[in-house]
Amino acid sequence: GMHQRRKAAKATGHTRVPIYVGPQLDTKTLAYRAAKENTTDVNRSRVNQGYLFMQMIRDLPDETQETIAAGIKKSRDYVKYCIMAANSQKDIQQVVSESGSVRAMVYLRRIKADIDPADETKMTPDEWEAAKEKAEEEAALLRAPIIEKFHSGQLTTDGIEVEVEKVLSWREAQKQPQGERQVEPKVDGPTTDTVADFAPFDSDE
Numbered sequence: 001g002m003h004q005r006r007k008a009a010k011a012t013g014h015t016r017v018p019i020y021v022g023p024q025l026d027t028k029t030l031a032y033r034a035a036k037e038n039t040t041d042v043n044r045s046r047v048n049q050g051y052l053f054m055q056m057i058r059d060l061p062d063e064t065q066e067t068i069a070a071g072i073k074k075s076r077d078y079v080k081y082c083i084m085a086a087n088s089q090k091d092i093q094q095v096v097s098e099s100g101s102v103r104a105m106v107y108l109r110r111i112k113a114d115i116d117p118a119d120e121t122k123m124t125p126d127e128w129e130a131a132k133e134k135a136e137e138e139a140a141l142l143r144a145p146i147i148e149k150f151h152s153g154q155l156t157t158d159g160i161e162v163e164v165e166k167v168l169s170w171r172e173a174q175k176q177p178q179g180e181r182q183v184e185p186k187v188d189g190p191t192t193d194t195v196a197d198f199a200p201f202d203s204d205e
Helices: 002-011 027-037 046-059 065-072 076-086 090-099 102-108 117-122 125-151 157-174
Strands: none
Touching (some): 027 065, 046 065, 046 076, 046 090, 065 076, 076 090, 076 102, 090 102, 102 125, 117 125, 125 157
């Protein structure tokens, strides 16, 4: 697209960029052209693609994950996980954008805001929004040490799964009577596996 050509021209010192003015294209064609372009190695952010896929499903009649996958020649899982990335919290989006790891995203999403939807009826709208925001912040604080160690190379994707399980077990224990509660979960150091061991799972397909 023009955006990528303009960036390439500036990087190589060019002051002019060739363009082609073609016939007016319909919205669906333009959307699929953008979707295909966003799956290239130059611009393959799963988060950005997810936002685009959601917009296509919302704005274009009869579009589904299946039709989008067929249109861009990817699997339905590819489309599904991109949408999942776009629907994730900001800290998890950053993990996906920087590492490209679908598994890391799936594991981290298990540490979600611990709030009972039934409580909404017991609160004013403002109170409910504040409660949700607080729950999201608490979940992010639990994910933070895991994400930090993953970024630093001290945890692999499998290591994330192990630490997430510890956090979830600790959370469940906090709901027990006071005398039976556990101390706050501790994130361990490196595991014995390597990120490369799981590259096939984290590939486009």
